[in-house]
Amino acid sequence: EIVLTQSPATLSLSPGERATLSCRASQSIGGYLVWYQQKPGQAPRLLVYDASKRATGIPARFSGSGSGTDFTLTISSLEPEDFAVYHCQQRSNWPLTFGGGTRVEIK
Amino acid sequence: QVQLVQSGAEVKKPGASVKVSCKVSGYSLTELSMHWVRQAPGKGLEWMGGFDPEDGETIYAQKFPGRITMTEDKSTDTTYMELNSLRSDDTAVYYCAAGPVTSWGFFDYWGQGTLVTVSS
Numbered sequence: 001e002i003v004l005t006q007s008p009a010t011l012s013l014s015p016g017e018r019a020t021l022s023c024r025a026s027q028s029i030g031g032y033l034v035w036y037q038q039k040p041g042q043a044p045r046l047l048v049y050d051a052s053k054r055a056t057g058i059p060a061r062f063s064g065s066g067s068g069t070d071f072t073l074t075i076s077s078l079e080p081e082d083f084a085v086y087h088c089q090q091r092s093n094w095p096l097t098f099g100g101g102t103r104v105e106i107k
Numbered sequence: 108q109v110q111l112v113q114s115g116a117e118v119k120k121p122g123a124s125v126k127v128s129c130k131v132s133g134y135s136l137t138e139l140s141m142h143w144v145r146q147a148p149g150k151g152l153e154w155m156g157g158f159d160p161e162d163g164e165t166i167y168a169q170k171f172p173g174r175i176t177m178t179e180d181k182s183t184d185t186t187y188m189e190l191n192s193l194r195s196d197d198t199a200v201y202y203c204a205a206g207p208v209t210s211w212g213f214f215d216y217w218g219q220g221t222l223v224t225v226s227s
Contacts, residue, residue, distance in 0.1 A: 091212030
């Protein structure tokens with residue numbers, strides 16, 4: 001099973017700042033990395049798939065990068081609605097696995 | 108517009124079974140790869156199983172040996188997840204999640220979640 005490790009666990013930032021979230025895989029997953037956003041009491045929302053492809057309707061301030069074992073989700077300038085938990089997920093191998101999540105909170 | 112609508116919250120005793128439904132609208136089940144993901148209180152997401160369109164088989168996470176069954180009723184575009192021999196650590200919100208069969212393994216669409224509480 002591929003283990004995904006997200007860091008940091010919590011990121012404290014102010015609106016307008018840049019957020020950089022990391023996801024590291026225990027073995028190479030090529031480009032098969034997915035990012036979701038989840039707000040309290042809501043289901044996750046697809047942001048980015050295959051490392052860098054934005055899902056439909058996702059603002060351009062969200063961008064994904066990386067390949068192999070190291071991946072990054074960048075939010076270029078945080079909007080108030082971006083404070084949430086972010087999950088990464090790999091779709092390279094069965095079983096599908098998720099990281100532990102990064103909480104982006106208001107500083 | 109694809110919508111996934113799940114059945115309501117459940118309270119079960121340890122050892123019991125639960126069956127959660129997920130009705131799809133806006134797409135046919137045959138066009139989607141359906142999966143189930145759960146989230147224990149305050150925890151991360153955990154994939155439980157789903158449809159592999161390359162093999163045409165349902166794949167389950169090894170964490171649930173013999174305890175989980177996923178079925179579909181194509182006549183009503185409804186998918187089901189049944190979990191047996193419930194334990195207290197099965198208490199979680201259970202989500203159905205789906206993506207087109209042509210781009211399997213990630214989830215464009217999610218149900219609203221079903222809280223399953225296991226308590227004596």
